Amino acid sequence: xxxxxDGGNLSKTWYQKVLxxxxxxxxxxxxxxxIQERYRQNTKKDLLLGLLxxxxxxxxxxxxxxxxxxxxxxxxxxxxxxxxxxxxADNSVRSSNLIYILERHGYRRGxxxxxxxxxxxxxxxxSPTYTEFIGREADMKKLLERLSPEHGAHMITVHGIGxxxxxxxxxxxxxLCLKASNENSSDAPKFDAIIFTSAKQQExxxxxxxxxxxxxxxxxxxxFREIANALNDPTIIQSPPNDQFDRVRQILSKRRTLLIVDNxxxxxxxxxxxxxxxxxxxxxxxVITTREQIALLPIRLRNLPLDDxxxxxxxxxxxxxxxxNNEDSKLLYDRTGGIPLAIVYAIGQxxxxxxxxxxxxxxxxxxxxxxxxxxxxxxxxxxxxxPQKLLMSLAIFPNSPILAAVAEVAGLTxxxxxxxxxxxxxxxxxxxxxxxxxKRFEMLSLTREYALAELAAYPDFEKEARRRWVxxxxxxxxxxxxxxxEKWIHYNKLEPEEGNxxxxxHWCEDQEDYEAVRDLWLLLSHYANLYAYWDDRLDWLQWLIxxxxxxxxxxxxxxxxxxxxxxxxxxxxxxxxxxxxxxxRQTWILRDHADLCVQADLAESMARLQIRQxxxxxxxxxxTVEEKLVIEANLEERQHIRYFIPVLYHQAEILYLEGEYLxxxxxxxxxxxxxxxxxxxxxxxxxxxxLTDIAIEQGDRDEAQKLLTQGLTxxxxxxNKRRLARYxxxxxxxxxxxxxAEKAQHLSTTVINSFKHLGMTRDAQEMQVFLDSP
Numbered sequence: 001x002x003x004x005x006d007g008g009n010l011s012k013t014w015y016q017k018v019l020x021x022x023x024x025x026x027x028x029x030x031x032x033x034x035i036q037e038r039y040r041q042n043t044k045k046d047l048l049l050g051l052l053x054x055x056x057x058x059x060x061x062x063x064x065x066x067x068x069x070x071x072x073x074x075x076x077x078x079x080x081x082x083x084x085x086x087x088x089a090d091n092s093v094r095s096s097n098l099i100y101i102l103e104r105h106g107y108r109r110g111x112x113x114x115x116x117x118x119x120x121x122x123x124x125x126x127s128p129t130y131t132e133f134i135g136r137e138a139d140m141k142k143l144l145e146r147l148s149p150e151h152g153a154h155m156i157t158v159h160g161i162g163x164x165x166x167x168x169x170x171x172x173x174x175x176l177c178l179k180a181s182n183e184n185s186s187d188a189p190k191f192d193a194i195i196f197t198s199a200k201q202q203e204x205x206x207x208x209x210x211x212x213x214x215x216x217x218x219x220x221x222x223x224f225r226e227i228a229n230a231l232n233d234p235t236i237i238q239s240p241p242n243d244q245f246d247r248v249r250q251i252l253s254k255r256r257t258l259l260i261v262d263n264x265x266x267x268x269x270x271x272x273x274x275x276x277x278x279x280x281x282x283x284x285x286x287v288i289t290t291r292e293q294i295a296l297l298p299i300r301l302r303n304l305p306l307d308d309x310x311x312x313x314x315x316x317x318x319x320x321x322x323x324x325n326n327e328d329s330k331l332l333y334d335r336t337g338g339i340p341l342a343i344v345y346a347i348g349q350x351x352x353x354x355x356x357x358x359x360x361x362x363x364x365x366x367x368x369x370x371x372x373x374x375x376x377x378x379x380x381x382x383x384x385x386x387p388q389k390l391l392m393s394l395a396i397f398p399n400s401p402i403l404a405a406v407a408e409v410a411g412l413t414x415x416x417x418x419x420x421x422x423x424x425x426x427x428x429x430x431x432x433x434x435x436x437x438x439k440r441f442e443m444l445s446l447t448r449e450y451a452l453a454e455l456a457a458y459p460d461f462e463k464e465a466r467r468r469w470v471x472x473x474x475x476x477x478x479x480x481x482x483x484x485x486e487k488w489i490h491y492n493k494l495e496p497e498e499g500n501x502x503x504x505x506h507w508c509e510d511q512e513d514y515e516a517v518r519d520l521w522l523l524l525s526h527y528a529n530l531y532a533y534w535d536d537r538l539d540w541l542q543w544l545i546x547x548x549x550x551x552x553x554x555x556x557x558x559x560x561x562x563x564x565x566x567x568x569x570x571x572x573x574x575x576x577x578x579x580x581x582x583x584x585r586q587t588w589i590l591r592d593h594a595d596l597c598v599q600a601d602l603a604e605s606m607a608r609l610q611i612r613q614x615x616x617x618x619x620x621x622x623x624t625v626e627e628k629l630v631i632e633a634n635l636e637e638r639q640h641i642r643y644f645i646p647v648l649y650h651q652a653e654i655l656y657l658e659g660e661y662l663x664x665x666x667x668x669x670x671x672x673x674x675x676x677x678x679x680x681x682x683x684x685x686x687x688x689x690x691l692t693d694i695a696i697e698q699g700d701r702d703e704a705q706k707l708l709t710q711g712l713t714x715x716x717x718x719x720n721k722r723r724l725a726r727y728x729x730x731x732x733x734x735x736x737x738x739x740x741a742e743k744a745q746h747l748s749t750t751v752i753n754s755f756k757h758l759g760m761t762r763d764a765q766e767m768q769v770f771l772d773s774p
Contacts, residue, residue: 014049022052027107034085044081047074051098057321068321092127101127121181123194124230125174133172134315135308136165142299143173147189147258147285155277155286157264157294160301161430161444162374163341166289167262169301171196173287177258191285192255195230197223198262219268220276223261224248245276253281264290265377291378293428302433303338303444312343320351328356335360337444342370363446375450378429386412386422388454391431392461395451396469399499400440408472409465438496466507470516473497473504477523483642484526484682494527505540514547518556525563530682530720538567554593558602561587565605570722572612572762580609596633597643600626604646612762616654623647638678645674645683652690661694668694685714685723692730701738708734725754729767736770745771 028039039045043064050060061071079093086093086105093101133140139158146153158166174196176188184190199218224244228236231251239247252259259280267273274294277286288294304312313329324332324347336342342363349359363370382388393410394401401409407419423441426432431451433442443451455462480493494501501524508516521540528537541564548557561583568580584606591599603626610619630643652667668687675683688711695704708731715724732747748771755764 011046011049014046014053022102023107024049024052027102031081031085035081044074044078047071048078051075051078052102058318072321094127121178121192121194122231123174123178123196124226125171125178125194125196128171128175131319132315133168134312135304136169136172136301139169139299139301140173143169143287144176144188146297146299147173147177147287149189149256153297154280154282154284155288155297157288157290157298158301159290159293159298159430161339161447162291162378163339163370164301164303164430165340166301167198167200168340170260170262170287170289174258174260189258189285190256191258193231193252194258194260195227196260196262197226198260199267200263218266220272223273223276227252227259249280252284255283257284259284259286261286261288264288264294265292291430293430300430304340304343305338306333309333309336309338309343312340313347316344316347320347322347322351324356331360332356335363335445336370337446339370339374339444339446341374342446345370371446371450371453375431375447378431379450379454382425382429386410386415386418387425387429389461390419390422391426391451392455392458393465393469394426394432394441394443395448395455396465397500398503399497400435400438400442401500402440405472405476405500406441409469411464411468440496470504470508470513473501474516474520474523477501477520481523481527484530484680491527494524509543514544514551518544518548518560522556522559522563529563529566530722538564541567554590555595555598558587558590558594559598562598562601562605565609567759569605569608569612571759576761577609577612580605584609596629597635597639600629600633600643603629604650607650611650611654611657614657616658619650619654623650641674641678642680645671645680648674649683649687652687656690656694661697665691665694681714681718682720682723685711685718685720689715689723689726689730692727693733696730696733696737701734704730704734721754722758722760725751725758725760725763728754729763732767732770 028045031037031039039048046064047060050063055063057068057071057075060066061068064071079098082088082093082098082101083090086101088101143156143158145151146156158170160166173188174194177191178194180186180188181190181192181194199222221241221244225237227248228234233251236244236247236251259277261267261273261277264270264273277288280286293300303309310329310333313324313332317324317329332343332346336346346359346363349362350356379388379391382391389410389412390406393406396409397405403419403423404413406423407413407416410419412419412422423432423434427434431443431447434440435442455465476493476497480491484491501520505517505520508520517540521544525537541560544560545557545564548554548560565580565584568576568583584602588602588606591602594602603622607619607622607626610616610622627644627647630640630647633640633643635643648667648671652664652671655661655664655667668690671687672684672691675681675687688707692704692707692711695707708727712724712727712731715727728747729751732744732751735741735744735747748767752764752767752771755761755767
């Protein structure tokens with residue numbers, strides 16, 4: 001089939017699709033008359049009809065069997081023809097505003113054809129820069145509600161960081177109002193006039209970077225002039241300057257008007273403008289966009305949520321004729337932080353020939369176009385002031401910090417008023433946000449990158465701020481970390497700070513601050529092992545072992561080896577047990593460098609290793625050594641109980657493994673009593689788990705169920721995943737013996753997956769054998 005015949009069929013199909021909406025014959029006749037060219041026998045007709053159908057460039061190209069490049073050239077020629085026909089300025093017509101321009105010139109049926117149902121209200125709205133407004137449903141709904149005459153609001157502010165889409169939202173709402181007003185529909189609030197003024201001084205264009213705007217309404221006189229032009233009423237600017245306000249007020253009072261003041265933060269005489277707007281008649285709705293929060297019925301815009309951000313990325317990629325896979329789209333969303341301007345800019349850069357990786361690098365550069373456009377102006381007004389110190393300090397934290405931490409790192413603890421006022425100023429500038437639920441301060445990823453670059457420009461401040469940052473988290477760990485028998489009730493304070501604690505560790509490692517890493521990790525190791533399950537804890541331990549050995553710091557070396565042995569023994573593979581045996585025997589030779597309590601921990605690890613290797617005789621030997629070391633340490637009562645409990649616990653464990661259930665039960669009950677004296681909740685919960693298993697072995701169904709219910713509840717609430725997996729193992733055994741085989745199978749599968757995730761190889765293998773057994 002030839003291009004000509006195929007195009008003819010498409011013309012008929014597309015012609016029928018747009019016939020009821022558009023005055024096609026008149027449009028084609030006018031075009032032919034204006035440009036002296038046969039449009040009906042020209043392929044441009046097919047392209048024009050495709051546009052009016054709302055098809056994308058890709059769809060049009062596919063239907064016409066043409067490549068995107070030739071379609072793009074043809075569309076460019078159409079835009080020039082429309083400019084010639086309508087008298088629009090050169091290069092002003094594009095796909096995003098073509099339908100609007102044709103509507104404005106009366107080529108759409110039902111818009112300008114019926115004088116009884118439509119009208120044309122005066123307005124000066126700029127052409128949209130988008131083909132479809134994406135997201136912001138809740139914000140749009142709120143804005144339209146406040147624009148309604150039923151709502152008492154007179155002045156509305158839309159504020160947010162640069163590039164977040166304030167102007168786009170307001171213009172999208174204004175166009176809905178324009179359409180409702182012209183068509184006399186109830187889809188949106190109706191106005192008799194819509195006037196747009198903007199003090200924006202620069203624009204970010206993907207192909208030309210940041211450009212300066214040559215025109216704009218930067219003071220009250222400029223706003224008056226724009227109102228006069230929009231209403232085609234020269235009497236406003238012909239009036240004496242002192243009378244212009246009264247003249248504007250008089251004219252606007254006669255009609256319901258929507259007045260938009262864009263980019264309020266760059267207006268020169270802002271107080272005068274706000275006073276003028278505040279004193280306008282109630283029939284006028286004023287919408288202000290600003291980067292700075294103003295207490296005038298605010299609507300705050302944040303970054304687009306993930307789904308909306310990905311939809312915008314897909315729309316922009318299709319319009320620009322580029323392809324992004326799901327992974328690239330997600331990466332782009334993460335790097336832009338969901339800021340619409342950054343998304344549009346990035347895809348525009350890719351469509352101009354830059355690689356995605358290079359564009360992403362520039363996005364996160366503080367000296368790049370996006371960062372400068374979004375943040376430079378806002379940060380400039382707080383230079384050398386407490387808000388700037390707070391902004392730079394906030395950027396040091398990868399996760400949202402609490403107020404006390406920010407104040408400490410900024411060096412402003414002694415000046416609480418400066419902290420409160422400074423953080424309020426940062427929120428006004430939309431640079432940070434206080435999460436009302438967590439009471440923590442948040443910032444977008446792009447904001448953080450820019451603030452970190454600001455921090456690097458002040459090396460003396462950064463040095464002191466980093467020092468205070470490390471010290472704050474060391475003090476924090478002293479208060480809330482440590483051994484779980486002492487600090488277990490405070491461990492819930494650690495979870496929200498995990499990301500920041502990791503960042504401190506990495507920073508200190510990069511700076512080769514061994515002492516800080518050592519002290520912080522030794523405080524965190526119990527929490528990381530028992531509750532957080534940091535996957536990289538073996539890497540940290542190995543780094544500390546190498547550093548302590550290089551320095552000849554043998555007391556710390558012994559402590560760290562003990563902690564590494566915990567993980568190796570818990571994994572319980574042949575390789576990990578062999579490594580544990582090697583490092584423990586080598587370290588035992590160095591035991592005199594450590595105090596007696598650490599030596600007792602070392603002996604306990606030797607006992608645990610022998611239990612896993614089923615050498616119960618040697619395990620008992622090491623428990624005897626451990627008991628002797630605890631006695632020799634001559635500890636105060638609570639400390640003595642803490643270090644004597646493991647001796648009893650492992651003796652009871654050995655008895656259970658040997659099948660001596662009555663003796664094991666007696667010892668585990670003694671463990672629980674001792675642990676209760678010092679509130680060692682984890683050990684209480686663990687001993688109860690063993691008693692549950694003993695009851696199952698002895699056939700005591702009711703006792704097993706009671707212990708299981710109590711212990712499982714505590715394990716779940718404490719978030720101890722290892723203990724929870726072991727309770728679920730006991731539950732599976734109970735179900736298989738007295739309950740449902742189906743539940744037992746389901747629980748067993750869950751337990752196997754949990755043990756694998758926790759790196760407990762042998763436990764997973766043993767549970768698989770249980771699952772497979774009849």
